[in-house]
Amino acid sequence: MIKKVDIAHSGQTVEQALILLETAISKAKVEPGVIGVKVVHGLGAGKIAEKVRSWAKEQEGRFVAVIPGEKYDTFNKQAVEMRSMLSNKKDRDFNNRNPGITIFWL
Secondary structure, eight states: OEEEEEOSSSOOOHHHHHHHHHHHHHHHHHSTTOOEEEEEOOOTTSHHHHHHHHHHHHTTTSSSEEEEGGGOSTTOHHHHHHHHTOSOOOOTTTTSOOTTEEEEEO
16 A cells, blocks of 8 residues: 655645654554555655755655655566555556656655
C-alpha cells in the first residue's frame, strides 16, 4: 500500500509541513503493508515542494527511491518496480506527470 499525506493544503508553514512529512514517513515505515508514501506538497509558490525535494536529497540512502510526481510513470524503472509490489494498482497520479507530489519508496 502507498500511504498518502497532504502537507500543503492545511495552511501550515514550510517548517510545519516538513515536520508532518517526517512524522508520516516515520509512522509508515513501521506500518505493516506500507511500501511507500505519496506526499502531496502542491505547487503554489513552490516553497513546500522545493523543501520536500531538497529534504529528500539530504536523506539519501534512507529510501529505496524518491520519485518526483512528474516522473511517476511507466517509463520510470523504480516506479514500475515499486508498483509491482502493490496488490491494488489503481493510482490516478500514475502516468499523469503530477509535479505536485513526490513518492517515497520505503
